[in-house]
Amino acid sequence: MRSIHDPRYHLITAALKEIREKKGLTQDELAANLGKKQSYVSKAEGNERRLDLLELSEWLIGLGITLKDFLQNIGWLSEELSVAVPIKGQASQQGKDVVQKMLLQGKSYDVVLKNVALDKYLEVEEFISNKFLALNEPKNKQKNREAIFEAIEFAVKKLPKLNPSDIYVHLVYRAYIRDYKRTRAEQSWVRAGGEAMEIFVEKHYSKLLAAEGITIKALLSGAEKAKALKEMGLEGVVGDSKLDIALYGTHKGKQVIFGGIHSKASLAERVSDDVPCSVAMMGLGLQSILLTFDAKSYPPPQGNLVTIGEFGTTDNPSDKRHYIESHGSFDVCFSYNLHTYPSKLPTKSGKQIYVSDFGPDDPLPQFIIDGWKAFKAKL
Amino acid sequence: MRSIHDPRYHLITAALKEIREKKGLTQDELAANLGKKQSYVSKAEGNERRLDLLELSEWLIGLGITLKDFLQNIGWLSEELSVAVPIKGQASQQGKDVVQKMLLQGKSYDVVLKNVALDKYLEVEEFISNKFLALNEPKNKQKNREAIFEAIEFAVKKLPKLNPSDIYVHLVYRAYIRDYKRTRAEQSWVRAGGEAMEIFVEKHYSKLLAAEGITIKALLSGAEKAKALKEMGLEGVVGDSKLDIALYGTHKGKQVIFGGIHSKASLAERVSDDVPCSVAMMGLGLQSILLTFDAKSYPPPQGNLVTIGEFGTTDNPSDKRHYIESHGSFDVCFSYNLHTYPSKLPTKSGKQIYVSDFGPDDPLPQFIIDGWKAFKAKL
DNA sequence: ACGACCGGTCG
DNA sequence: GCGACCGGTCG
Numbered sequence A, B: 001m002r003s004i005h006d007p008r009y010h011l012i013t014a015a016l017k018e019i020r021e022k023k024g025l026t027q028d029e030l031a032a033n034l035g036k037k038q039s040y041v042s043k044a045e046g047n048e049r050r051l052d053l054l055e056l057s058e059w060l061i062g063l064g065i066t067l068k069d070f071l072q073n074i075g076w077l078s079e080e081l082s083v084a085v086p087i088k089g090q091a092s093q094q095g096k097d098v099v100q101k102m103l104l105q106g107k108s109y110d111v112v113l114k115n116v117a118l119d120k121y122l123e124v125e126e127f128i129s130n131k132f133l134a135l136n137e138p139k140n141k142q143k144n145r146e147a148i149f150e151a152i153e154f155a156v157k158k159l160p161k162l163n164p165s166d167i168y169v170h171l172v173y174r175a176y177i178r179d180y181k182r183t184r185a186e187q188s189w190v191r192a193g194g195e196a197m198e199i200f201v202e203k204h205y206s207k208l209l210a211a212e213g214i215t216i217k218a219l220l221s222g223a224e225k226a227k228a229l230k231e232m233g234l235e236g237v238v239g240d241s242k243l244d245i246a247l248y249g250t251h252k253g254k255q256v257i258f259g260g261i262h263s264k265a266s267l268a269e270r271v272s273d274d275v276p277c278s279v280a281m282m283g284l285g286l287q288s289i290l291l292t293f294d295a296k297s298y299p300p301p302q303g304n305l306v307t308i309g310e311f312g313t314t315d316n317p318s319d320k321r322h323y324i325e326s327h328g329s330f331d332v333c334f335s336y337n338l339h340t341y342p343s344k345l346p347t348k349s350g351k352q353i354y355v356s357d358f359g360p361d362d363p364l365p366q367f368i369i370d371g372w373k374a375f376k377a378k379l
Numbered sequence C: 001a002c003g004a005c006c007g008g009t010c011g
Numbered sequence D: 001g002c003g004a005c006c007g008g009t010c011g
Helices: A007-022 A027-034 A038-045 A053-063 A067-073 A118-135 A144-158 A164-179 A185-210 A222-231 A268-283 A319-325 A364-377 B007-022 B027-034 B038-045 B053-063 B067-073 B118-135 B144-158 B164-179 B185-210 B222-231 B268-283 B319-325 B364-377
Strands: A085-094 A097-104 A107-113 A214-218 A245-251 A254-264 A287-292 A332-335 A353-355 B085-094 B097-104 B107-113 B214-218 B245-251 B254-264 B287-292 B332-335 B353-355
Touching (some): A007 A067, A053 A067, A053 B053, A185 A245, A214 A364, A222 A245, A268 B268, A287 A364, A319 A353, B007 B053, B027 B053, B118 B144, B144 B185, B185 B254, B245 B364, B268 B287, B287 B364
Parallel strands (some): A287 A332
Antiparallel strands (some): A097 A107, B085 B097, B214 B245
């Protein structure tokens, strides 16, 4: 059988025609781009004339699309991403949960997203994907961290029962890897994802805390961090260690810093970055909170993509658990990963790990409010 | 002009023929794979018959090679690596230096490697590339960190005048990104590159130090780290902070730990990881050394790939310089980046940054030897 | 401008 | 099983 009659070949020409029409080009205009007659375009699109690779390549230049993108679009070139990414439109309801198919090196893996309705999930998937695809537009003006923040915010709002860590890792991070193309998505994620988390924490709690006279402020710039450290009396004391989010109360009409939040998507060894600053803060009677998505999931073939986190269990604790429960390097840790095991009381240090989502039972705001009350009493 | 007469089209068919011959297939055998007659293969390879895209796709299946690999081979699908990687065979001598062309997103950038002879450079390039390509073999048994260590060792030996930081970044790291394919090269590099550095430090200095009764030992496992921390009396004192390389002296026939080396390819914020452990070590009279390649080079479009490092200048110091010169968080810092500015004496803390290569003038071994002598005197 | 952000890896 | 390794990013 000649290719020209092969339905698979027709997929190619149909795709070419679709792209041309989407770009608003007539056959005449495209032919002019290619330095050919209109009949060449017409015959090729109508499968009266075969295109070889060279002609296809030139055709695509005429259409302003790369060979790679075209081949990927028609599914001839497998995505070579080796980070697991969600396959759009490949989610299904299973009982109360949604099962999302993730693609990793040509293989598909199921990730179970608990307590999610499929229609809401698809709405979130669409919203997030559009946000991230929009970042690729040359005329895009939005900051990456803003787009990621909005993705998290939307997902948390629409899927309040879903594990926040799963939102961060599977819905937002993996979609970013899949859809963001302007620079190296993973390194861009490192840069922007962490800050988006800080912005989310600020925005999510600001209203509730404002009612108690408390201001929560993400410290995004070095200058802001330095200012907050100075206000705490920690300028130069902890090297130039850092604080991610500052907490202010209102006392005699003035804003007084009374604590802060160390925010980490995942801990790894990096949690020790924050320890000196945290210990110094606690030494000055300032509230020092560790907030984390405890976002660790091991990809296949080692793991199964479940966001198991890094704290281990209370019976078999990891080193990171010891930072809270044994060494008491922070006043408290809030993990927004429902797989994290909360502390079994009492702990050696008296400090504990809470596990929460961003719903009405979230103990973080009250912890901050209590902290401010205690701080104010001593002023 | 019909494609069949286009020299660019001939490149395609020539590549197809070359692959067939490399695979040891005859025209007959390939034709059988394709379910065609031998004349089909013969005519297509001889440019008497055009191959369209679908035919090409099937042809490649018959050859057992993916479309993606084929397009990459003929250079139609640019490697989508957006880390700058050296283009093999694209180095040239310019005076005393070698200029290496680096590919980044389809554009070429020159990197100047000072005090290098082209023939030696090409020998190193070949050696390193072969090492890393060998890691891709299914039957490969060598650990990644071992291959990287050998790459560093070979390059340091053959190119003793070249900036060690350039060796690490431009010769080894970028070749790894280019050649290592089994897993995500960058994350694999993170895992294996850092440990390779530790192994190199151990191997490079062990002989010289052994002559003084000093043992230098890379602590590669958690158990080894924990053991060394315990020997120093720092078990549980610094959280579970870490030390990368331990230094032992011989006293009354026993091995006594008297210090250690914190090893970091680049510092970023991560240098603060090591500060608590370092400060605790110094408090116990143990020698605490920071050793770094100060390996930071900003890629285009922001930077120019020069390994400028992160210490800033003595007049315009970065925060990281303060860790040494102001806070004295380490006894000393040795930077193996010739672009690093050494400390201007005296420093506020009395501690200083040395800049060195791994040649005969390297001050590190003597610093360690002096440290052991001082420690032994107090035993 | 130059800083801190984080996760796949593989031992 | 589960830890620490590091560099492109982008504000």
